[in-house]
Amino acid sequence: MTQPDQRPVSAQELADRLGVSLCTVYKRHERWRLLDGMPATIRKGRLSWERSGMMAWLTRHHPARAAQAPANDAAPPPAAVTVEEHRTLLAAAYGPARAASGATAP
Numbered sequence: 001m002t003q004p005d006q007r008p009v010s011a012q013e014l015a016d017r018l019g020v021s022l023c024t025v026y027k028r029h030e031r032w033r034l035l036d037g038m039p040a041t042i043r044k045g046r047l048s049w050e051r052s053g054m055m056a057w058l059t060r061h062h063p064a065r066a067a068q069a070p071a072n073d074a075a076p077p078p079a080a081v082t083v084e085e086h087r088t089l090l091a092a093a094y095g096p097a098r099a100a101s102g103a104t105a106p
Contacts, residue, residue, distance in 0.1 A: 010048050011048070038057050
């Protein structure tokens with residue numbers, strides 16, 4: 001049985017995975033930590049991160065990952081329509097509108 005890789009993630013490895021330069025990682029790692037929830041480094045100088053936390057962060061924030069759809073939406077929302085088209089759609093789905101007592105229909 002093989003053990004999972006326990007080496008820290010180096011800045012070079014992170015740069016390779018994100019597809020950016022090493023210089024960009026050193027410049028932006030603090031911004032990514034504050035804005036995107038990137039894990040904090042485990043040491044200063046030559047940056048490195050704890051592997052399991054960084055792999056979880058990369059799973060959520062990798063630039064090649066497709067954008068997420070809104071949660072719990074089985075289908076995209078319908079396209080915007082005019083008021084008349086909306087009333088037609090409602091009438092087709094629920095039958096003609098009935099005026100409530102005391103209210104007048106437009």
